Amino acid sequence: MRLLLVFSLMISNLFFSQTKPSLIPYPQSLTIQEGKFVIPKTLILNDKLPKEETEYFKKHLGARVTFQSSGSTEKVHIMHMLIPQPKMPIDPQGDKERYSIDISPKRIFISSYTKQGYFLAIQTLIQLFDEYQEKGEIPAMEIKDNPKFAWRGMHLDVCRHFFTVDEVKQYIDYLAMYKLNTFHWHLTDDQGWRIEIKKYPKLTEIGSRRKESMIGAYVDNTFDGKPYGPYFYTQEQIKDVVKYAEQRHITIVPEIEMPGHALAALSAYPELACTKGPFEPATKWGVFDDVFCPKKETFTFLENVLDEVIKLFPSQYIHIGGDECPKTRWKECPHCQELIKKNNLKDEHGLQSYFIQTIEKYVNSKGRKIIGWDEILEGGLAPNAAVMSWTGVNGGIEAAKSKHFAVMTPGAFCYFDHYQGDPQSEPNAFGGFTPLDKVYSYDPVPSELTAEEAKYILGVQANLWTEYILDFKHVQYMIFPRIMALSEVAWGTSDPKNYKEFENRVIRQFKVLDKMKINYAKSIYNISGKVTPSAKGVAYELSTSQNSQGIKYTTDGTDPTVNSPSYKEPIPVSRAMTIKSAYFEDGQIKSAVSSQSFIPSKTTGKKITLEQQPSENYSFGGAFTLVDGILGNQKQLGKTWLGFQGKDVVAVIDLRVKTQFSEVYFNTLENKGSWIHLAKGAQIFISDDNVNFKMIKEIGKDEIQNVKGKVKLNVGNQNAAYIKVKIENAGIIPAGNPGADSKAWLFVDEIGMN
Missing domain, CATH: 2.60.120.260 (Galactose-binding domain-like)
Incomplete structure (x- = not known):
């Protein structure tokens, strides 16, 4: 009897793994039930469904949707019930975005506390329809779902390279697809000022253009010689994008950089600097000494800028940057040194804290809060500020331990301008190596925090800096499929121990990306190489997301063909050689050719x-x-x-x-x-x-x-x-x-x- 029970469980688990939907992020609870919902040629929706969210659903499914009066529900395929929110919610954010879906052979029934929860349910349904449309039926199932984190974000830098309103809207759609709810819009930097400020027209007249741009690898120090810009968003365009995001229940958090990364602003208004200039928007990438000077006219300028920004963006948080602010000019500036003495500040780091706190008081007076990169911790954190921890996790830990909210975005896991595959077969990137599995392995709650301190971790965000990203197709390449890993980490259902199962769901999602003509990275198909110690030096271990028996390789520097040796075990490396490898299927090459050169010495493998x-x-x-x-x-x-x-x-x-x-x-x-x-x-x-x-x-x-x-x-x-x-x-x-x-x-x- 016990053996029969074990066998029955094995069969049940096998059946579930075969029928498990490829949903990303995977729900907190999904139970497959008996029966199928046969997808009709025309879906009949209850006309009392939330209007804007349902229009979004209809737009995705096309002409296969019609509506029926709520007076008769007999033939309605999709219904929704808005549940009154509990008076004492256990988790206000979770309840706000909580939803359930009951798919039975007769109909699909959605329930949620809010329209936002309904919209998230719609995203789940869209993925289910995309996956099962060809089969013509969706397995009956019950889904109960809510996110773990309140802040599930993606960032986009439009300063180094600019993207149109339509492209920004596409980017927002990508966030909505995977249940991310925060768009961090990086609007000002040394290389360009991208938001119209009516009180200061020279910000866009001068600061939105540069005479040329750095190209290629940074160490080459080469430039294209082509004027760039003027590129910026008008306030009407900003309003349009904000409304577009709101319809998708996505909050836009604008970033206005200060006190550093200010060259574009200083080029327009040089009197805001510690020196007389002249300045020009940066043509190189990196960090520059000329920053905002903490004097009265600077704070007046920034307050006026923030007034216009706050009117455009209804977000609770305004991002004020605060990162990578060199203190060189402040050290040499008589006004800054006098300010340090007058306010009994310890040093220039204390002056940075003074700057941030001055801005925070003003933003708070407008009913908003500030968030900044973790350098705003220097010299002491502003009283109500939240921290975006990018240099590692320590900034988030320090913030949480001092009862400040933090968003975790460490470069090692969340910088999507890093390489995601073999750098030799990838487009030029900023640096680092952040493949899909590394993103998926991230836990936003540092183990150093107590349960009480962990409540201050608002969530997680990935950042896309665009020094080396020239167009929107490249943007797509850098975020897909890593945005899928981020979404599941942010939702709280990632399981690094079962990464392969997640990877299989990603591959099944590629069909949807193909239909949408999204230029996604196929790095997970490519060969991954790992060097391991061996008795005679090192060995080179090859792997792929596909069947490893399809890997062919050479050791003489030539490209592999279908007739090259098949990979069976790690390749010994005891002499100088170049190993090239590729994945083949049915006699055809299916991956890029990966290449790795070795020059062993007497330390190799030790x-x-x-x-x-x-x-x-x-x-x-x-x-x-x-x-x-x-x-x-x-x-x-x-x-x-x-x-x-x-x-x-x-x-x-x-x-x-x-x-x-x-x-x-x-x-x-x-x-x-x-x-x-x-x-x-x-x-x-x-x-x-x-x-x-x-x-x-x-x-x-x-x-x-x-x-x-x-x-x-x-x-x-x-x-x-x-x-x-x-x-x-x-x-x-x-x-x-x-x-x-x-x-x-x-x-x-x-x-x-x-």
């Missing part, structure tokens, strides 16, 4: 330990990345580099046995616009016991500068069991550089020896 760990944003592969036999691409800050902010790299490599060598090499990187500086020095040590180390070589900044970070050191004939390499961070960025007075980044890749 055990390595780091005294200090890299930043989470640039930590793919951990310490082993430095001995995997792969040299980092100087133009791509992808998965082959480790990044350390304000930290030295101290690596100890266990060579296992005493090993002879005469050369040690490593690479560092320079990209000052992104605060990345070459190492200021390095030392090489050796040991036989991993306790007593002797220095055998030391070099300074000039020598590293001369070879542009590609450091090869002749250390004479050595014989040791351990080698320690210390690569010194440049420290605090000096005046005259982007990010002055901030901690420099040190990027390092392979540490080898011959």
Whole structure:
């Protein structure tokens, strides 16, 4: 009897996995029931359904929808009941967006507390109709659903590159598809001012254009020579977009950057700076020293700007930026120094807090709240401010512990301008490596928080910065399919242990994206490579979302064909080689060709330990990345580099046995616009016991500068069991550089020896 029960459960689970809808985000509760709802040629809807939301549903389904008077419900296929909200809701936000759907063979019945809940139910129905339309029937099921997080957001930078009103509306539609409810609109920055302010027309006359734009990799320092702009949104266009979003129950949070990222504004009104200028909108990417000066006329200007912004956007929060504000000009400004003394501020960081608090008081006086990037914590957080934690999770933790609300958007998981596949087969990106599975693995509630503190985590957001995104097709490529992973994380039903099941649902969703002609990334079809230690060095492990038996590869640098060797086990790497791989199906190539070159040395595959760990944003592969036999691409800050902010790299490599060598090499990187500086020095040590180390070589900044970070050191004939390499961070960025007075980044890749 027990065996029969187990067998019955196995059959039941198999049936459920085969019939499980490909809904994203997956509901909190979904129960498949007996029977099917046969999809009629024409859906009859109750005419008392919420009007705007139902029109949205009708528009999606097309001519197959008609309405019938509520006087007769016999033939109605879809009905809705608006439930009175409970007087004492357990979760006000959850109740606001809570809904249920009961699909029976006769009809579909929706219930919700609000029109917003009904709209979310509509999104679920749209996905079900898209999936089951060809079959002509939807399994009977009961869905009970509500989100975990109140803030489920996507950001779009329209300053580096501009997108039309129609494109912004499409972007909002993408959020609605996957039940995201917040659109963070980044409207001002160094490279462009994109919102009409009637009181200050020069903001768009001058600040909405630039003389040219940087192109290609940042290190190339090349420009297109083409004037860009004027590009901006009129206030009437803004109102139109806000209304469009409201119809989809999406809140738009505008961002007006201050006190940094202000060059476009200062180019129009230079009197708001600490120096006389002249200024122009930035043509490069990065961070710039000229920022708003905290004087009376500046605050008057910003208050007038915010007055017009607040009238346009009904959102509770106004985003005031607050990030990446160099203190160089403030240190040199007599007014700023006098302000620090007059208000008993500790330093320029205290002045930043003074600036933010002054703005917050004004925004609060208008019945709104401010939210800013986590640098607004510098010098003390404004009393009622919320924090958007991007540099990692610490900003969110600090905010929550001090009873301030926080939105989690750490770069390591939520920056969609990062690479999502092999950088060599992807469009140029800002850097980093954030594939679909990494986004899906994120938990927005830091483990360091208590249950009470966790209540201050409003939710999660992904950001799309557009330095390297020239058009809307590229926008689509960068957010799809990662927006699906974000949506399920934000909804609270993600399960990283069952990532493959989620990935299968994503692949089934691709049919919908194809119909919509969305240019989505197919990176999950491509071959993923992972370097692992082996007895003779390293091995290269290949995988794909498809059947791994379809992987073909070569080791001589030629492209694989259907006749190339089939991948069966990790490929040993004991010499210089280039491994190329691709996925084949029915004799046809189905993926991009992935390529990886190896240049092994005597450290390759050895055990390595780091005294200090890299930043989470640039930590793919951990310490082993430095001995995997792969040299980092100087133009791509992808998965082959480790990044350390304000930290030295101290690596100890266990060579296992005493090993002879005469050369040690490593690479560092320079990209000052992104605060990345070459190492200021390095030392090489050796040991036989991993306790007593002797220095055998030391070099300074000039020598590293001369070879542009590609450091090869002749250390004479050595014989040791351990080698320690210390690569010194440049420290605090000096005046005259982007990010002055901030901690420099040190990027390092392979540490080898011959």
